[in-house]
Amino acid sequence: MHNIQVKALLKRSFAILGICIMLAALLGGCASKKVDDPLADVKTYKDLNDPKYRVGVCNGTTEGAICEEVIPKAQRLYYNSYVDLLTAVESHKVDAIVGDDMTWIYYNVQTGGKIRILDGFLKPYEFGYIFSKKARGKELRDQLNEFLGKLEAEGTLEEITHIWMDESGARTLSVDYKSLPAKNGVVKVATTSTGPPFTYIENGIITGLDIDVISRFCQEYGYGLEVTDMQFDGLIPAVSTGKYDIGASAITITDERKESVDFSEPYYFGGTTAAVYNVNYGSDKSFPEKIKDSFRKTFIKEHRYRLFISGIIVTLLITLLSALFGTLLGFAVYMLCRNGNRAANAVTKICVRIIQMLPVIVMLMIFYYIVFANAPVSGAFVSTIVFSLTFGASVFGMLTSSINTIDRGQTEAAYALGFSNLRTFFKIVLPQAMKFFLPSYKSELVALIKATAVVGYIAVQDLTRVGDIVRSRTYEAFFPIISVAVIYFIMAWILILIVDRIEIKIDPKRRKRDDILKGVKTND
16 A cells, blocks of 8 residues: 555656646746737836836845835835746736846846846945954954955955856856865855855855855955855844854945944945846747756756755755654643643643744744854754744644543543553553544644745755755746745655554554454464
């Protein structure tokens, strides 16, 4: 039976993958047909200042405030990354997108002109590195400012910028930051792999202009270097709380941000631009060629399949550890409260209710940036704690409701036969309650593996975050998203199969006769 279920799982998975790929290709084919441009009259960003236009901006950036100031009449829609913005404008969820000039230029080079960049800057900007306002942050800021001044005086800063901005050039880090000797300690850098040229992942290594400059700085001052990828809107909280020493990801210098963090001297000057989708963009590739090219870019190029494997491992590790510790925690709390007094039970129920009512992402932020603000723990560790608490609260509730379904007469009969309290619970009550508990447990387990998709907000490179990273390099939405969806589907199904086997083992109605009578003499 188990083999049949596995085969069915694989067949359904491949069928779903095939259907999704076909739909993605069809949608992509429809989007590439040449049609009249409804935004043909929109030539500059000023033309977007109309309530009928939907403008996409990125969370955590200054672009929302810039749009509010420069084109206040336009509708503003917020997305998590530049890749999401590009996907939104391509699928006509928004009419225009606002972002860094170099990001849009690089995207056009890679795609052959998929967007049309409007004339003029909404606002010029300066990029800088961010530091905490603590003593450690001020020391590093002064050192980096000195280093940037030296690079500028020598002309090296302009040379570095040219290398990474040249779309046709071969970009490579001048320093292997993973092997830097930590003579004067380790500098922890938080960044966001939004895509070239500033920060992105290539061959499994976080690279880009920002990382190149920081690597040279650490080499000059005898620091080791640790680079962590996270969501952009988590950079300032991560640095301001001291979890990381430096934030580096094309961060615009603003007065509002200066209230939370200190900035280095600017190292790049550019501008915020707007772009619309080029409706006359088309591809000459056939359907099979598109599928082959998407597969190659998603999994083969730069060995990106390794990213997916690492993301799967992280997701499974957090899920399984949280399920294990959460189950033990929920069971332990139930056992402590089973015969407890009313006051103790009331306190426990309040704590459980608080955990159940708080959104998981809020709990992750609280534990990562407040509870463990000064503790040298990883985001994966914090994620395991948070999901263990939430899963434990669910287990406590499921145990309570399942055991309450068992008739009180069962317990009284066991007491009459001389059973102790614990023996009655483990031998009589709990085995009967398990058939009510496991179906709910199975559902919560599936919900747990899906809920882990938000851990990327606290610098955990899980499966969902890996999908975002790959999208930031391929500039394709459908194939990476579909791949992530199918992988989640397979992992959830495997967990369901495991729990199903446990259900069969403990349910007399579903067990084999030989298993039920194992150890029982039937020939007397």
